[in-house]
Amino acid sequence: MTQQVGTVGALWRYPVKSMLGEELPAVDVTERGVDGDRRFALLDPETGKVASAKNPRLWRQLLTLSAVTTDDDVRITGPDGAELGPDALADLVGRPVTLTAEPPPGASLDRADPEEVLHAGPAADVAVHAIGLPAGTFFDHSPLHLLTTATLDRIGELSPRGTVEVRRYRPNLVIRTEGVNGFVENGWIGRDLTVGPQLRLRITVPTPRCAVPTLAHGTLPPDPEALRVPARHNRLEPLAGMGPHPCAGVHAVVLTAGRIARGDIVLLH
Structure with missing residues (x-):
């Protein structure tokens, strides 16, 4: 059954991996994601790895x-x-x-254990493990990351601050939902979305959150609750064998390319 689940509330592109991005009124989306997204990255010549704020001790300044x-x-x-x-x-x-x-052949980055970062702080030397990136890209997993306002609102309600900023989660597409509560996109896994007149997406997995949402983003101060709330209230297993992780949002792949704009209707199939 096809149903309207919302409209496009915001579009974001991050030209350099782990740096602050730019909000767009409209954008072309291809099988490689939002045009120009994660087009560049910094490489660490000492290790050969891609610089990522997922390892806050070394790279949190990128944000x-x-x-x-x-x-x-x-x-x-x-x-x-x-x-x-x-x-x-x-x-x-x-x-x-x-x-x-x-992207160098076999490109990878280091991801610190997010709950160790919560306990020890972003400057601590905590355990990290290498993550291989999809060939020829600087994406962590998929070319698109989606987040609903229902999820943002729920995290904000559960946070001591009473709010949380969308920038902390670095989505490409924010879907404005109405009349629903909680982590609604959890129920979209394996289904398709049509966004605007052409773009069609397949929702693949929930987005496991790293330490990045807890860090300072530009003028935004650190906020550990941006991770603690999903850790307490939305632990899911993104892929078989991974075990439960704090999740917020979903990853998607592009089935049919198209141009999208703020206000476009989003349909769930």
């Missing part, structure tokens, strides 16, 4: 930087709004780094 797409490149600015070149980037993160649009 203080903003990346905006230009005609054929990207513009990176620091917390003060000044444009940053390679040397300034290295100084800010405290390590030599290389900005690249070419």
Whole structure:
């Protein structure tokens, strides 16, 4: 049965992995996701790994930087709004780094155990494990990440702060839902969404949350409850054998490409 589950509330693109992104009024989406999303990343020449704030001890400073797409490149600015070149980037993160649009063969990143980060703090030297990235991309798992306002509202209701910011979860597509409560997208796994007149998606797995939502994002201060709430109230097993993880949102793959815009109708099939 096909039903309308909401409308497009916001669209986000993150030109450089683990940096702050840009909100868009409309965008083309292909099998590689939102046009220009995760087009670039920083590489650590010492380890050969992709820099990711999933390892907060080394890379949490990336979330203080903003990346905006230009005609054929990207513009990176620091917390003060000044444009940053390679040397300034290295100084800010405290390590030599290389900005690249070419994922190396066998690209991987380090992911810290998020609940260890909650216990010990983002600067602590906690256990990490390597995650391989899909070939030829800087995505962690899938080309699209979706989140509903119902989930955001529920996390906010359960948080001592009474709110949570969407930017902490870094979705590409925020679906504005009405008349529903809780983590509604959990029930969409394995089903299809049509967004706007053309785009068709397959919802694949719930999104396991790392330590990133707890970290400072630009001017937003750290918020451990952004992870603690899903850990207490929405623990799911994204893939068989993974065990339960705190989850919020879902991953999706693109079945039919299309252009989407804020306000487009979202249908669940």
